[in-house]
Amino acid sequence: MDAPAHLPPPPAIADDWALFLDVDGTLLAIAGTPDAVRVPPGLIDALASLQQRLDGALALVSGRRLAQLDALFAPLKLPAAGLHGLERRHADNHIDPPTPPSLLAVFHRKAELVAERYPGALVEDKDSTIALHWRGNPHAEQALRELSEAALPWLHDYRLQPGDGVIEVRPVGTDKGDAIAALLDEAPFAGRHAVFVGDDLTDEHGFEVVLDRGGMAVLVGNRQPSRARHRLHDPAAVLAWLAAGA
Template identity: 40%
Template sequence: MKHDVAEMPLDDDIAPGSAAPGSSPAPASLIPPLTETAVLLDVDGTLLDFAPTPREVWVPPDLAETMRGLHKRTGGALALVSGRSLNDIDLIFAPDLFPAIGGHGAEMRLQPDSDEAVAAHSPPLDKELKRRLAAIAKLSPGILLEDKGYSLALHYRLAPHAEKAIYEAVSLIRADLPDAPIEVLPGKSVCEIKMAGFTKASGVLELMTHEPFKGRRPFFIGDDVTDESVFEIMPDYHGLAFSVGRRAAGVDGYFGTPTDVREFLAQLLNR
């Protein structure tokens, strides 16, 4: 049964923080002991605040310390679940390395000290298709192109007026290539195109078959449309799902901002 965390008593260890009106961090009492838990976390908009460009995101020192602590306390059962590539995730969190699902489930790394990506489910986007999609960035100054290998992202945070034109251009390409196995992922000021056949949920399903995640009760925190597939599978593991910035369908609770998420994780570590 799903609950609105605003209707539930807060554990004394978890304060409401700076959540948006009507929201509050999840009670610590909902979370099993960390030795029995798998911590799954989206990155952009969940752990980290959005920046004008994807390269400008910043990991606060306190968050890095919290992540290291949670990774140790869970026995390694902490993973980042992101649309970014594993390489990009590592650059952002450097010098720290964590288990991670990258490329919306296209690649996965179980051990932070392993250079080997396992469970790759898809080849990179076709080069010609990628070239045609990349040309959309020329529609307006301010559209930023991000090549993730398994996907291509068109960011329009600096050109919000171009949103409609971007999606229309993508639709025209899809109509011209009706058999191309691609999916369009609308996000927060971004239009992302990836190969079909894998999602963040498929990545998590694979992750949960491996130690140290296997047999644990997961909780996942995410903020975007691409995270909803993971929200949907949490009940299969008796897990918990929390959204950020909005009350997503089917979640157990929600946070107002990434700041609230970071505070909650720090307090959970010190519980």
Template identity: 40%
Template sequence: MPTNAALAVPPLSPPLALPERPALFLDMDGVLAPITATPGGVGPDGRRTRVLSRLLERFDGRLAVVSGRTIAEIDRICEGVVPCVAGIHGLERRGADGQVQRLAPHPDMAQVLDALLEFARDRPGILIEDKGLGVTLHYRQTPEQAGAAGEFARALAETHGLTLQPGDMVQELKTPGADKGRALTAFMEEAPFKGAVPVMTGDDLTDEFAFTAAAGLGGFGVLVGPPRETAALYGLTGPEAVMNWLETLTERP
């Protein structure tokens, strides 16, 4: 979480209105989709696809999904309807022109993947997700492993010079050089986002970078889920509340 964030005092009220000419940035898990026991538990949803399609038309393309998932996974879940996507916390990013920018993976990533697979071998319920530019250790199915998982991930990150990104029952080790705030800022420098006012909706600590970036560009963040210290100005209770809010945006003139 950025140390210079202006902390809000929870609980937060839902956003009542958007600024003129907004640009919407949406996280995936915990925001557009409920968090599931395994990453593969999230799939396409007709309501979500329809709402995203309408928002793209309503805001002239000024909508992007900014997620820890890969671009390929975001496209699968959103049925390919969202052109602008940032995956793996901004390590890969696709603009409105369809071009994908992707950082080179850290040279030790394969070694780190092997170490995590070995860690998981004798710990049933722990899942290792290889994203190429990063590796995620999931322990949602075995929460008693939280301490061991965190300690092991921290040691690996320090040894190999990787960025450690803790999340909701996950530890992610990723190639340094990007975060969701940088991804949002990069989108805002390009069409169709340039000159708009960014609104970032997210649920976890990885989204704080984007909340802060949005605020610095005249916009704001919307925190999804339980109240906590945050740089977001508004709040929604969960993915269902997010979808209800987004539906109201498609209906406004």
């Protein structure tokens, strides 16, 4: 794998693409907490124009809930995979909702008790997943990781998904790759050249799917290793690329 800094930028957006976009760290700069992100001027207009140009084949693929995505990008309601695919809105606006297990509520309370010992740590309830954030207090990382690992034996069919300053407890068999693969099997994405743009370790599942289908993976930032063969420096570069394509 090439070092990320040496990867070329992606080519100009083409009319036959199915474009999948991660949100935090890709479209939006990372903030201290999930609620502190800001949507840069021009982004919503660029997404709306691209959705029309691609005949609807543009989707968001995010760890956030669909309701959060809709609030951030209003008035747009794009096809989207929320919670890494546990929620999915199809192009016809039909939504597949998640179903949380009761034991997850027990884990949520245990995680909150641990986080209370580390000011700045955050427990984010995503209905069917729980995200434990330590970006606000790196000293919380070990305790939150240990709690998550200890919970797996009694949280049946759940697994751990690490990210940048966060670990999620989530159902087995649901990741961004699964979500992209499902969308590529339906209109208007089917038969198009798949392109996924993302920054985090969780996006590698999506990179694998689009590359296996002959598509393109675009890394945002310098994280390594990565399967991506193209790179954009940061969310500002992503916005400039999207605006040029729109």
